[in-house]
Amino acid sequence: MQTDELISRLSQGLTPVRRVTPPMRAALGWLALAFGVVAVAVALSGFRHDLEHRLMLMHEQVNMVAALATGAAAAVAAFHLALPDRSERWALLPLPFAAFWISGLGWGCIAEFVERGWPALGMSLGCMSFIIGFGLPLTLGMLWMTRHAARIRPGPVAALAGLAAAAIASVGLSLVHHLDAAAMVLIWHGGSVLLVMLLARRWGARAMQAMRP
Amino acid sequence: MRCDALWPVGLPCMVLTAGEARSAQEERWGGLLAAAQAGDSRAYDTLLREVTPRLRQLARARIRDAAEVEDAVQDALMTIHALRHTYDPTRPFGPWMTTIATRRAIDRLRRRGRGAGRESDLDDLPEGAAAVAPVAEERIAARNLRDAVAELPESQRTALRLAKLEDLSLAEASARSGLSVGALKVATHRAMRSLRRRFGVEEGDERADR
Incomplete structure (x- = not known):
């Protein structure tokens, strides 16, 4: 087909379109949804029995705030990156928060090691299924909201969506689940978040393609 | 200003x-x-x-x-x-x-x-395969070529497929098709010539094209 002909075809019968929601507003909308979903899950599961005690601990507060900041920054970055005219450097936004979060957990591991020797490491599949179970649907929700990125940069947007969803699920999990050892938190929370992010990176582009109008 | x-x-x-x-x-x-x-x-x-x-x-x-x-x-x-x-x-x-x-x-x-x-694999195929394979950058050209091959007589088409596209040796092609080696050679040659003529390629030109 000739380019001229293509242009005529595209412009004939043009229908009005509704502009996409500005990225900041979309990010806030998605975050509100994510908080809602995770809050319901937390309410249904009940708080961990030692929540009050844990929340008094400085490092616990820092960890939760860092995870929350990582999730929020990743959401903001994803919605910006999904638009063609925004800089690719938006992808870097969650990095400092994520680094802070992970280094906090790592520091916890070292402190525990000094204090008690190797902490007892156990399986915590419950943690994993909580983060994946809430992380993946919330990721899909964001991919649906950013599906216009399918033709621009689907991979990075999907990875950020996975990071945002899993980080917020992890905050919810800290309120529910009992994990004392920082090493276990690092492995099971951090590992699950990474897993959701990698899954999103791997399959997100395909999911966006499928959701494209 | x-x-x-x-x-x-x-x-x-x-x-x-x-x-x-x-x-x-x-x-x-x-x-x-x-x-x-x-x-x-x-x-x-x-x-x-x-x-x-x-x-x-x-x-x-x-x-x-x-x-x-x-x-x-x-x-x-x-x-x-x-x-x-x-x-x-x-x-x-x-x-x-x-x-x-x-x-x-x-x-x-x-x-x-x-x-x-x-x-790139096709470059390793015998001479002529290159002309039959997607010389066609454009789909239309590939289509034309397919049509042209389809219009060849049955024996020439078989010879072309076995000898040039499937890259069989003449002996294998002869065993598969039941045609003699000599008949295969002639049929392949005729098929190539008529394709070349149809697409306006001079003899010996088809490799220079790629």
Whole structure:
């Protein structure tokens, strides 16, 4: 087909379109949804029995705030990156928060090691299924909201969506689940978040393609 | 404002005004797209026609092959169409369009890179296979070739398939088809000659083409 002909075809019968929601507003909308979903899950599961005690601990507060900041920054970055005219450097936004979060957990591991020797490491599949179970649907929700990125940069947007969803699920999990050892938190929370992010990176582009109008 | 009052030397002044002209143009394009978002098809038609040379320029910066450039331009136009709701009229139009055009050009290059990876095997095939295999950059040419092969007599078509496309030795091809080696040679030769004649390729020319 000739380019001229293509242009005529595209412009004939043009229908009005509704502009996409500005990225900041979309990010806030998605975050509100994510908080809602995770809050319901937390309410249904009940708080961990030692929540009050844990929340008094400085490092616990820092960890939760860092995870929350990582999730929020990743959401903001994803919605910006999904638009063609925004800089690719938006992808870097969650990095400092994520680094802070992970280094906090790592520091916890070292402190525990000094204090008690190797902490007892156990399986915590419950943690994993909580983060994946809430992380993946919330990721899909964001991919649906950013599906216009399918033709621009689907991979990075999907990875950020996975990071945002899993980080917020992890905050919810800290309120529910009992994990004392920082090493276990690092492995099971951090590992699950990474897993959701990698899954999103791997399959997100395909999911966006499928959701494209 | 008169330009040479500020810059007695001509060149920097020209650069400046070219930049200004470009941003004025992009502002106009942004306005046209905003109108198109509201459903103004005439504004949209104007916009697409005006941006096409720029899209071509952006594609040409990455792709050398002219047909491939035109495909990238069309891909970019279709992406602009699909993403027209993502443009925010309060922001500059240039980066929006540039990202789209660049993405599509890169996609083309990648797809072509993969295709070239598959095609390179064919260079190892015996002489003539290269002419039968996708010499055709354009699908139409490939189609024509398929049609031409389909119109060959049955024996020639079989010989061509076995000897040239499936790359069997003459003995294997003879065993498979039940034709004698001599008959296969003649049939293959005739098939190649009639294909060459049909596509206007001179004898011995077909490898130089690739």
